[in-house]
Amino acid sequence: MKAVVVTQPGGPETLQIADVPTPEPGPDEVLVRVHATALNRADTYQRRGHYPPPEGAPETLGLEMAGTVAETGHRVVDWSEGDRVFSLLPGGGYAEAVCVDADMLMALPPGLSMEEAAALPEVFLTAYQALHWLGGLQPDHRVLIHAGASGVGTAAVQLTRLADAHPYVTASAPKHDVCTALGAEAAIDYESESFADRIDAITDGAGVHIILDFIGAPYFHDNVASLAVDGRIVQLATMGGATVDGVSLRDLMAKRVQLLATTLRSRHPAYKIDLTHEFAADVLPRFVDGDLEPVIDSVMDWREVAAAHRRMENNDNAGKIVLRVLEEA
Numbered sequence: 001m002k003a004v005v006v007t008q009p010g011g012p013e014t015l016q017i018a019d020v021p022t023p024e025p026g027p028d029e030v031l032v033r034v035h036a037t038a039l040n041r042a043d044t045y046q047r048r049g050h051y052p053p054p055e056g057a058p059e060t061l062g063l064e065m066a067g068t069v070a071e072t073g074h075r076v077v078d079w080s081e082g083d084r085v086f087s088l089l090p091g092g093g094y095a096e097a098v099c100v101d102a103d104m105l106m107a108l109p110p111g112l113s114m115e116e117a118a119a120l121p122e123v124f125l126t127a128y129q130a131l132h133w134l135g136g137l138q139p140d141h142r143v144l145i146h147a148g149a150s151g152v153g154t155a156a157v158q159l160t161r162l163a164d165a166h167p168y169v170t171a172s173a174p175k176h177d178v179c180t181a182l183g184a185e186a187a188i189d190y191e192s193e194s195f196a197d198r199i200d201a202i203t204d205g206a207g208v209h210i211i212l213d214f215i216g217a218p219y220f221h222d223n224v225a226s227l228a229v230d231g232r233i234v235q236l237a238t239m240g241g242a243t244v245d246g247v248s249l250r251d252l253m254a255k256r257v258q259l260l261a262t263t264l265r266s267r268h269p270a271y272k273i274d275l276t277h278e279f280a281a282d283v284l285p286r287f288v289d290g291d292l293e294p295v296i297d298s299v300m301d302w303r304e305v306a307a308a309h310r311r312m313e314n315n316d317n318a319g320k321i322v323l324r325v326l327e328e329a
């Protein structure tokens, strides 16, 4: 089969499509013919050699896909050849085929295309886990979502609104309309205004209950300032830096701040299966109802994978960049 390979760690130009061995499904696995996959920021880190795949995961990039079942392992009973499926992956999505634990697969809901389904797993499962499992989201909670127009951010805005809570975002100004159309009640331009001042004004000084942060060090002190007593910061990335100077533990104690740092990719397979099953039961039907939508920035042929990575690294995308691997008949 063909797959995108990283010829050597480096820039987008190191991505090439090459022949690689087709994986063989284990007894509990399914071989899926990939129709579409999607980019995640982590792919760009892995391409540069900064984010190795977890033990046992394929070396090939790609944390999600949608496709059709091509072959099933001998213990698999829930899926058959031809089923339309999609899932989170520990790697391997940028390929014509990938082996997936049968318990990780979700059936494509009616009305969703392969390209739309490929845009869902990583960002919606991350946002769902961050808001509900870690953040303890409740109706009427106030939630600050940084990088609000990112893949994860656009999912988090929608899930917050769906929970009858109040999403506020930070994003560069040209992306504010995307965020407000999805339900953000305030969009803060982090380049020209202080998000801590805006949150203080919006919440009459009460602060927010949950912050989803992807920026890290430069936002830490303002995040603590923006938090309500007993609030939670869910730390999902450190795009702006990882080392925070001048932390006063007393400030954290005064607000009883809970700091929850996490990466989904490194979680145990059983955790990801539980998360997938809960998401499939409780959230997936809302895409059919139209209460939730995949937010797709662009769909590109997978032969344009280098251009797709450049678009993401230039921060040009709002929502997901999808790669079409196989045209649907």
Ligand SMILES: NC(=O)c1ccc[n+]([C@@H]2O[C@H](COP(=O)([O-])OP(=O)(O)OC[C@H]3O[C@@H](n4cnc5c(N)ncnc54)[C@H](OP(=O)(O)O)[C@@H]3O)[C@@H](O)[C@H]2O)c1
Pocket: 039, 040, 041, 042, 122, 123, 126, 147, 148, 149, 150, 151, 152, 153, 170, 171, 172, 175, 190, 214, 215, 235, 236, 237, 238, 239, 240, 262, 263, 264, 265, 312, 315, 316, 317, 319
């Ligand atoms: N921990 C986990 O389990 C987990 C899971 C999934 C993703 N993540 C992480 O979540 C982050 C978002 O992923 P994604 O794929 O959704 O990203 P994405 O679609 O590439 O969006 C990232 C956006 O963040 C903003 N940004 C980038 N650098 C920034 C900086 N230094 N300061 C402020 N804003 C900045 C940019 O938007 P603007 O134009 O608005 O600045 C950029 O477009 C990534 O770091 C990813 O690794 C973590």
